[in-house]
Amino acid sequence: MSHPKTFLCRCEDVTLEEFREAYGEGFSELESLKRYTGVGTGFCQGKGCMSEAAAELARLRGIEPGQIRLTTIRPPAEPLTFGQLAALDEPIFHAAQEEEE
Amino acid sequence: MIPLTREQVPATADVVLVGAGINGLATAYELAQLGMKNIVVLEKTYIGSGSTGRCGGGIRQQWTTEENIRLAQESVRMYENMSAELGYQVFFRQGGYLMVTENENDLPALRDAVALQQRCDVPTDFLQPQECLEIVPDLDISRIKGATFCPRDGTAYPFAVVWGYARACHRKGVKIYIGTTVTDLKTTEGRITAVETDRGTIQTPLVVNCAGPWARSLAAGIGVELPNRQERHEIMVSESLKPFLDPMVISISNGIYFSQSMRGEIVGGIGDSDEPRLPGPSRFKTHSGMRFAVRFAQALLSYYPRAAEVRMMRQWAGMYDVTPDHRPILGGVDGLDGYFHSCGFSGHGFMLGPMTGKRMARFITTGRRDEIIESLSLERFSRGDIQADAFVVG
Numbered sequence: 229m230s231h232p233k234t235f236l237c238r239c240e241d242v243t244l245e246e247f248r249e250a251y252g253e254g255f256s257e258l259e260s261l262k263r264y265t266g267v268g269t270g271f272c273q274g275k276g277c278m279s280e281a282a283a284e285l286a287r288l289r290g291i292e293p294g295q296i297r298l299t300t301i302r303p304p305a306e307p308l309t310f311g312q313l314a315a316l317d318e319p320i321f322h323a324a325q326e327e328e329e
Numbered sequence: 330m331i332p333l334t335r336e337q338v339p340a341t342a343d344v345v346l347v348g349a350g351i352n353g354l355a356t357a358y359e360l361a362q363l364g365m366k367n368i369v370v371l372e373k374t375y376i377g378s379g380s381t382g383r384c385g386g387g388i389r390q391q392w393t394t395e396e397n398i399r400l401a402q403e404s405v406r407m408y409e410n411m412s413a414e415l416g417y418q419v420f421f422r423q424g425g426y427l428m429v430t431e432n433e434n435d436l437p438a439l440r441d442a443v444a445l446q447q448r449c450d451v452p453t454d455f456l457q458p459q460e461c462l463e464i465v466p467d468l469d470i471s472r473i474k475g476a477t478f479c480p481r482d483g484t485a486y487p488f489a490v491v492w493g494y495a496r497a498c499h500r501k502g503v504k505i506y507i508g509t510t511v512t513d514l515k516t517t518e519g520r521i522t523a524v525e526t527d528r529g530t531i532q533t534p535l536v537v538n539c540a541g542p543w544a545r546s547l548a549a550g551i552g553v554e555l556p557n558r559q560e561r562h563e564i565m566v567s568e569s570l571k572p573f574l575d576p577m578v579i580s581i582s583n584g585i586y587f588s589q590s591m592r593g594e595i596v597g598g599i600g601d602s603d604e605p606r607l608p609g610p611s612r613f614k615t616h617s618g619m620r621f622a623v624r625f626a627q628a629l630l631s632y633y634p635r636a637a638e639v640r641m642m643r644q645w646a647g648m649y650d651v652t653p654d655h656r657p658i659l660g661g662v663d664g665l666d667g668y669f670h671s672c673g674f675s676g677h678g679f680m681l682g683p684m685t686g687k688r689m690a691r692f693i694t695t696g697r698r699d700e701i702i703e704s705l706s707l708e709r710f711s712r713g714d715i716q717a718d719a720f721v722v723g
Contacts, residue, residue: 257507260375263382263488271568273643302643303617307568311637313626316619 237277239270343367344535350381353539354494355686361501368503373510377491380541383647388680389426389482390451393719403684417493424575426482431472431582453479521667542648544672558606563621565644569593585628615646649676654717660706
């Protein structure tokens with residue numbers, strides 16, 4: 229994981245080098261890094277890359293990975309087509325509880 | 330480079346803006362442009378983390394009140410030049426807004442709105458259903474009874490806009506503190522004296538409340554009662570597709586809006602009248618629901634059946650800061666020197682923000698009368714001078 233051209237996010241082709249450049253631009257938390265580089269926004273929705281992105285950010289900031297706040301996980305767990313969604317009866321439950329601080 | 334600090338805040342400032350969304354940053358930038366020094370912006374989470382970063386990025390001039398039309402029109406002119414002005418690509422694209430209705434009874438109101446917008450030099454036209462196909466070729470027009478279209482409306486990437494403003498602010502010497510929560514505003518003898526935060530206290534004679542859905546509770550702390558209510562709204566993004574959709578399509582019948590981002594995604598949401606309006610809780614629930622996903626998908630396919638095979642990638646929610654007449658609250662408060670607010674945008678802060686920032690900055694630095702700020706002052710609610718804008722969608 230140290231070669232600059234290593235892909236950090238394989239869905240969106242984000243390299244370690246690009247991630248580090250974004251950090252150098254001033255983006256120092258994962259929510260902004262995700263929106264600036266696209267890391268974690270592809271088909272896997274971060275399942276394959278977000279923990280590694282957090283570890284890399286911890287290295288850059290010189291803190292422990294456990295101190296990095298991960299991005300909010302957004303539904304659906306797997307991408308669904310609008311046709312699949314429209315065919316569902318309108319459910320009344322809520323998923324993915326998220327609270328703003 | 331945007332050097333965002335998590336350090337102790339400075340002991341003094343000439344002005345403190347609360348909130349690093351479009352309004353806080355645009356106002357800070359314009360204050361700096363007018364020569365103000367020692368400007369501090371405080372943001373409790375990260376830049377754009379509130380309503381700005383959760384919005385659909387739409388910028389339209391199609392409104393039913395002159396203040397909203399004029400503010401949006403002036404903002405569009407600023408967006409047209411924004412990438413150059415800020416030295417940052419904000420992905421502004423003018424594909425227009427196509428506003429449709431399924432209800433014959435709406436047609437007179439649409440025609441009235443077109444007439445008002447044309448009087449304000451906004452180039453909106455009324456369209457028959459068939460004419461919509463020239464703008465969106467695969468649109469299902471079977472239930473559409475009429476539409477309006479303004480080709481100069483558009484979209485931008487909300488995060489790029491706030492990052493651009495933040496960079497430009499930095500070049501002008503504005504200090505932006507993220508991860509910094511304002512805990513209290515301090516007043517003495519009817520004037521602002523300080524802002525207390527979890528990273529120290531700043532002595533300042535001027536505060537601008539740009540805290541969006543948090544503006545109400547911030548103001549309440551110094552006895553300013555805002556009528557704003559906070560409402561959760563949901564939104565989603567699809568996988569990226571080749572460019573196929575020029576305008577933002579919105580329906581005043583079911584509250585859906587959808588456009589295509591420059592990254593190729595369909596970005597869209599739909600209003601939900603079952604959503605409660607909350608009187609400013611200190612913690613907002615911004616969870617995502619299946620109810621939204623299903624309602625959005627059904628409404629999208631009712632207008633754009635070809636999207637049936639397109640995948641939805643993710644959904645999220647944000648807060649609208651809603652006023653009784655769906656128009657922002659700008660200006661100051663009588664009897665409280667040094668306090669200003671720019672809030673209550675009712676879901677449209679991103680499109681109005683560049684211009685309200687400019688007008689607020691001019692008003693704050695010169696004290697010169699501004700007729701739009703005057704008519705959108707908090708006082709209008711006690712004057713009973715309330716003229717609601719009818720075109721709130723999403």
